[in-house]
Amino acid sequence: MTTEPISPGAIPSLDTAAGAVPAFEIIEPAEQTLPLVFCSPHSGRAYPQGFLRASRLGADAIRRSEDLFVDQLFDFVPALGAPLLAARFPRAYLDVNREPYELDPAMFSGPLPPEVNSASVRVAGGLGTIPRIVAEREEIYARKLEPAEAARRIEGIYFPFHAALEALVERTLSRFGLAILVDCHSMPSSVRTMPGGRRADIVVGDRFGSSAAPRFVAMVTQRLSALGWDVTRNKPYAGGFITERYGMPRRGVHAIQIEINRGLYADERRFVPNEGFASLRRSLFEFASLFAAELEAELAGRSLAAE
Numbered sequence: 308m309t310t311e312p313i314s315p316g317a318i319p320s321l322d323t324a325a326g327a328v329p330a331f332e333i334i335e336p337a338e339q340t341l342p343l344v345f346c347s348p349h350s351g352r353a354y355p356q357g358f359l360r361a362s363r364l365g366a367d368a369i370r371r372s373e374d375l376f377v378d379q380l381f382d383f384v385p386a387l388g389a390p391l392l393a394a395r396f397p398r399a400y401l402d403v404n405r406e407p408y409e410l411d412p413a414m415f416s417g418p419l420p421p422e423v424n425s426a427s428v429r430v431a432g433g434l435g436t437i438p439r440i441v442a443e444r445e446e447i448y449a450r451k452l453e454p455a456e457a458a459r460r461i462e463g464i465y466f467p468f469h470a471a472l473e474a475l476v477e478r479t480l481s482r483f484g485l486a487i488l489v490d491c492h493s494m495p496s497s498v499r500t501m502p503g504g505r506r507a508d509i510v511v512g513d514r515f516g517s518s519a520a521p522r523f524v525a526m527v528t529q530r531l532s533a534l535g536w537d538v539t540r541n542k543p544y545a546g547g548f549i550t551e552r553y554g555m556p557r558r559g560v561h562a563i564q565i566e567i568n569r570g571l572y573a574d575e576r577r578f579v580p581n582e583g584f585a586s587l588r589r590s591l592f593e594f595a596s597l598f599a600a601e602l603e604a605e606l607a608g609r610s611l612a613a614e
Contacts, residue, residue: 313471319463321355321396328353330464331394333471340388341599342483342606344475345381347491348403348468348549349374351394358400363449364441367578371441372398374493375573376580381491383592387599390475394468399441401460402434403468404490404547408461409435416451420458436461442495472553480559483606487523488562490549496570498543508536508571512546512564518554519561527563530597534590 313333320327331351352373362369378393385391394403408423411430414437424430433440437457440446472488479486499506511528513519524540532538546554546564554562569575572584 313467313474317467318471319467321353322357323353324356325353328395330396331392331468331471333475334382334385334391334393336385336388336390338388339390339479339482340603342479342485342602343384343387343389343487343489343599344472344479345384345389345391345489345491346472346549347374347378347381347391347393349394349398349492350377350379351396351398351400353395354397355400358397361449361452362447364445364447368443368445369399369441369447370397370578371443371445372438373578374398374491375569375575375578376584377491377493377567379580380567380572380584380588380591381595383588384595387595389599392468392472392475396464399438399447401464402436402438403465404549405429405434405436406548407436407465407469410437410457411435411439414439414448414452415454415457417454419454436465472549476553476560484559484609485602485606486560487519487602488549488553488560489527490546490562490564492544492564492566493569493573494544494566496568496575498568505537506568506570507539508568509538510542510544510564510566511538511540512544512550512566513541513562514546514550514554515541518546518550518556519563520556523561524563526598526601527565527594530594530601534594536590 319330321330381391406424409427409430410419410423410425412419412425429435476486476488509531513524528538528540544566550562550564553560572580572587574581
């Protein structure tokens with residue numbers, strides 16, 4: 308397999324009201340100087356026209372599954388020397404933080420491929436690879452979908468997205484001997500994660516210690532906490548398919564999920580940034596800069612030890 312990401316011309320497109328737009332973006336630094344790859348798989352807001360016609364929901368209701376503006380919160384990443392992969396397709400249309408075929412047969416008018424995993428907890432909750440509901444448990448579709456529609460989304464967008472992500476991770480590992488994937492998400496402000504009903508600002512997930520080395524998770528947690536944020540680990544979000552699939556610490560590939568409380572930076576009812584957006588983005592830039600400096604020091608130490 309090539310370790311070079313998909314070329315821009317090979318990225319699939321979405322047919323939206325604004326015309327054809329790329330299904331995802333790979334935003335590269337002038338030169339990658341850090342063993343980091345950032346991913347924002349749920350912040351897409353380019354809605355295909357056919358999807359909107361098939362939905363029973365209005366323009367606002369269909370947006371309730373978006374990780375609002377997470378791609379914009381982390382858009383500084385290429386300037387630091389790391390790539391950013393950002394979905395432009397919406398999570399309600401296709402969720403790449405799932406197995407490729409976590410599908411609910413009841414959503415479709417005919418049989419699905421034999422590799423379908425219809426028994427997962429996520430499918431039971433309506434949030435499979437092709438979700439049945441939006442975040443507030445409203446049904447998305449007015450009628451059943453054709454099985455060919457599932458194949459079109461999964462084969463046409465899901466697999467190219469993961470091919471791009473895998474290529475970025477493998478290239479980073481080859482270049483630095485280390486790759487750390489930071490999977491960036493947001494959570495509703497209503498989520499309670501702390502004792503006594505307190506709401507955490509940020510949740511750091513490492514699949515309960517399996518997807519990343521403890522020292523990297525500690526770096527992330529400590530840097531964010533030092534900036535004044537209430538940070539928890541793995542509760543209630545330990546990481547989804549992306550963290551599980553790519554986190555292989557024994558290979559030198561580490562995957563860490565970051566969930567940010569949307570109330571810190573967005574008006575969740577109006578789907579617009581609030582007055583906290585700019586300060587949170589500055590804080591995330593400071594966090595990423597400090598984390599990058601620690602990683603550069605570690606790489607320099609490895610280089611000296613090898614001499």
